[in-house]
Amino acid sequence: MSTAIPDAPSHFIKDIINEDMKSNKHKGRVHTRFPPEPNGYLHIGHAKSICLNFGIALEYGGKCNLRFDDTNPSKEEVEYVDSIMDTVRWLGFDWEDRLFYASDYFEQLYQYAEHLIKTGNAFVCHLSADEIREYRGTLTTPGRGSPYRNRSADENLDFLRRMRAGEFPDGHCVLRAKIDMASGNINMRDPVIYRILHMPHHRTGDAWCLYPMYDYAHPISDAIEGITHSLCTLEFEDHRPFYDWVLDRLPVPCHPRQIEFARLNVNYTIMSKRKLLQLVQDHLVSGWDDPRMPTLAGMRRRGLTPEAIRDFCDRIGVAKVNSTVDVALLEHCQREDLNKRAPRVMAVLHPLRVVLENYPEGQVEWFDAINNPEDPDAGTRRIPLTRELYIEQDDFREEPPPKFYRLAPGREMRLKHAYIIKCTNVVKNDRGEIVEVRCTYDPGSRGESGRSVKVTAHWVSAAHAFDAEVRLYNHLFTKENPAEEDDFRASINPDSLQVLTGCKVESCLASAAPGSRYQFMRQGYFCADLMDAAPGKPVFNRIVSLRDEWAKIAKKMTIA
Ligand code: ATP
Numbered sequence: 419m420s421t422a423i424p425d426a427p428s429h430f431i432k433d434i435i436n437e438d439m440k441s442n443k444h445k446g447r448v449h450t451r452f453p454p455e456p457n458g459y460l461h462i463g464h465a466k467s468i469c470l471n472f473g474i475a476l477e478y479g480g481k482c483n484l485r486f487d488d489t490n491p492s493k494e495e496v497e498y499v500d501s502i503m504d505t506v507r508w509l510g511f512d513w514e515d516r517l518f519y520a521s522d523y524f525e526q527l528y529q530y531a532e533h534l535i536k537t538g539n540a541f542v543c544h545l546s547a548d549e550i551r552e553y554r555g556t557l558t559t560p561g562r563g564s565p566y567r568n569r570s571a572d573e574n575l576d577f578l579r580r581m582r583a584g585e586f587p588d589g590h591c592v593l594r595a596k597i598d599m600a601s602g603n604i605n606m607r608d609p610v611i612y613r614i615l616h617m618p619h620h621r622t623g624d625a626w627c628l629y630p631m632y633d634y635a636h637p638i639s640d641a642i643e644g645i646t647h648s649l650c651t652l653e654f655e656d657h658r659p660f661y662d663w664v665l666d667r668l669p670v671p672c673h674p675r676q677i678e679f680a681r682l683n684v685n686y687t688i689m690s691k692r693k694l695l696q697l698v699q700d701h702l703v704s705g706w707d708d709p710r711m712p713t714l715a716g717m718r719r720r721g722l723t724p725e726a727i728r729d730f731c732d733r734i735g736v737a738k739v740n741s742t743v744d745v746a747l748l749e750h751c752q753r754e755d756l757n758k759r760a761p762r763v764m765a766v767l768h769p770l771r772v773v774l775e776n777y778p779e780g781q782v783e784w785f786d787a788i789n790n791p792e793d794p795d796a797g798t799r800r801i802p803l804t805r806e807l808y809i810e811q812d813d814f815r816e817e818p819p820p821k822f823y824r825l826a827p828g829r830e831m832r833l834k835h836a837y838i839i840k841c842t843n844v845v846k847n848d849r850g851e852i853v854e855v856r857c858t859y860d861p862g863s864r865g866e867s868g869r870s871v872k873v874t875a876h877w878v879s880a881a882h883a884f885d886a887e888v889r890l891y892n893h894l895f896t897k898e899n900p901a902e903e904d905d906f907r908a909s910i911n912p913d914s915l916q917v918l919t920g921c922k923v924e925s926c927l928a929s930a931a932p933g934s935r936y937q938f939m940r941q942g943y944f945c946a947d948l949m950d951a952a953p954g955k956p957v958f959n960r961i962v963s964l965r966d967e968w969a970k971i972a973k974k975m976t977i978a
């Protein structure tokens with residue numbers, strides 16, 4: 419696998435690793451992990467974390483584990499586990515034989531909890547959730563110690579064992595770390611590390627009714643796996659003292675270093691699994707893999723490539739300050755990728771019939787068309803011309819406005835790869851709408867070398883064209899930062915999906931394999947839908963249009 423970027427730029431995390439390599443801190447080892455919670459599908463924010471963790475392992479000749487942080491049975495499902503594995507593989511990364519689940523460590527985590535009790539570092543607390551909150555204090559006032567804080571180790575052990583044995587109902591009591599109720603860091607004020615939940619777990623079934631909290635399970639899972647650098651997002655910065663506290667008090671095999679980096683945010687979308695789940699549940703999208711979703715499953719279905727997503731993650735860099743990235747950059751990366759490898763074909767999305775009056779009926783002429791001028795190996799194909807064809811409605815105006823250089827009565831336009839045509843007349847229906855444009859063609863203008871006109875248009879022969887459905891997408895939200903709105907669902911873009919039927923495409927697209935990608939000349943990059951396209955029933959999603967907004971932004975900011 420060659421997903422490592424040879425001259426990938428450095429960043430503060432690599433600087434730290436370089437230092438550790440120099441000082442031989444981990445005996446030259448680099449071991450990272452990607453730790454998703456299986457409570458939703460992965461989104462483009464996760465791609466940043468995946469590329470970072472797996473990318474660093476590749477770059478330093480180290481390893482990266484895939485670990486499911488499945489400590490909360492109430493929100494987790496096997497469907498999510500499967501989709502996460504599928505997506506990480508699709509992005510181009512390989513955890514080899516290192517697939518782990520935090521739930522694999524439940525017994526060890528429990529034994530460590532007993533150890534914390536025995537060493538006077540944890541206690542069973544019978545305060546209610548509300549009382550715990552109240553005792554905790556605020557950012558400006560210290561908390562108060564729980565009345566159960568100074569129980570004997572034996573009493574605590576007895577309670578913990580009875581919790582495990584299922585003697586108590588949910589919420590009856592919790593296990594808390596005994597740290598410092600006056601700490602300036604609220605996370606250190608005797609945080610809860612175990613709660614009672616009589617709920618089956620997707621892997622351990624009914625074995626447990628006691629589940630560890632994420633903040634407790636995470637550092638220990640890292641240590642058990644021999645992780646050297648535990649990379650997480652900035653919101654965990656305040657949790658790092660607890661991460662270290664746990665590892666300092668347990669006989670764990672090693673003490674990984676937690677390093678925080680900025681979350682990726684992208685404009686015109688949302689990045690929280692909880693909110694994405696709401697969109698799915700409220701049927702505001704067709705599912706987690708709706709092509710408008712910021713999920714990787716959605717992007718994959720839309721037709722984005724793993725190469726473009728990795729390139730994007732590389733370009734946004736890794737920093738310590740949260741920021742929002744323009745979605746135009748992702749689209750730019752996608753165009754650059756497909757420009758090199760997507761065959762260029764002709765598809766008319768809003769067809770207008772053209773009749774070439776001086777073209778013999780029944781005649782078919784074949785023209786050689788280059789599949790991709792950017793790719794010499796892509797070869798050529800043959801495209802047919804007949805007396806009747808389709809052009810794009812937008813390529814014709816009966817009364818052309820200023821600066822309209824396409825076809826109009828008395829004016830000429832070139833058909834890509836073929837002849838120059840000239841409009842002689844229009845045919846209208848009863849309602850006065852144009853249904854057909856009559857033209858003549860210039861037999862001496864064959865090929866692109868002859869005389870030149872301002873516009874070259876795409877077209878398809880009516881006799882050979884295939885009907886296709888084409889889906890055009892827009893931002894899912896009208897607001898740049900929908901998460902800021904009172905109800906993010908209110909800013910859903912009503913025009914985010916446009917379905918066009920009766921589009922006319924070249925016959926080579928009739929049986930386009932699901933997932934195959936093309937440039938439709940002048941229209942953008944398209945992908946045959948993974949679910950709905952079938953032989954003889956072409957359905958295409960527009961991945962991106964050809965208009966490069968990022969180039970404009972970059973020019974303004976004078977960055978490349
Ligand atoms: P969400 O807030 O969307 O529900 P999460 O952080 O709860 O996401 P996890 O499954 O816990 O989701 O995330 C797995 C890993 O991916 C974590 O290490 C997390 O820090 C990282 N991650 C999640 N969202 C982003 C993001 N927007 N940018 C970068 N990394 C992210």
Ligand code: MG
Nearest residue numbers: 454455487632
């Ligand atoms: Mg999380």
